[in-house]
Amino acid sequence: MLNLKTYPGHMGPGSVRVARILETAGHEIGVATAIAPPLPDLAHVAQAVRIPTLAQHVDPGGGGARTGFVPVDAVAASGARGSLVNHSEHPMPDPEIEEVVRRLESQGLVAVVCAADVAPARRLAAFRPPYLAVEPPELIGGDRAVSTARPEVVSGTVEAVQEVSPATLVLCGAGVHDRRDVARALELGAEGVLVASAVTRAPDANAAIRELLAGY
Secondary structure (H helix, E strand, C coil): CCECCCCCCCCCCHHHHHHHHHHHHHHHHCCCCCCCHHHHHHHHHHCCCCEEECCCCCCCCCCCCCCCCHHHHHHHHHCCEEEEEEECCCCCCHHHHHHHHHHHHCCCCCEEEEECCCHHHHHHCCCCCEEEEECHHHHHHCCCCCHCCCCCHHHHHHHHHHHHHCCCCEEEEECCCCEEEEEHHCCCCEEEEEECCCHHHHCHHHHHHHHHHHHC
């Protein structure tokens, strides 16, 4: 799963371009892919590609007189398939996380709940999201992947989540840059990876995406 955040060059037409690159590469290599574009681009990307498009954030509460908020209704109306929830750059209190997981589920949408370490992952797994991504904040955007710098976080999260919510699949994020990082994450029990800077900061997005997918 590729999170474009709001990096320059990856907004507007740039988000659609990278989404199409990801879709093509994933299809050719045989790896399931998904993308989280900047929120203003959500509907454009969802209409441009067939791979799952997810929002980067969703707010609790329903639609209505709530200027500037992103309710689950808006995510559904955009054609997206779900949302990241509680990313370290947009954290949420536990009650709000639980609410948005339930609201997403009620509309047939997927929640990818983010956790910083094993303990919060265990706690948030109680909400039974379809996916939980473990990302130590200090490694996000850095040069060291969590799968190599702190492998016990990945394996510990997989074990903790399976104990609480066996159906929840664990993704590994933070510092994942190449095929070796991806392969190691899978060895540790993760089902996939959540990446951003490995692609958004790369001079060649296509090459960066294919390098990551080669880890499968």
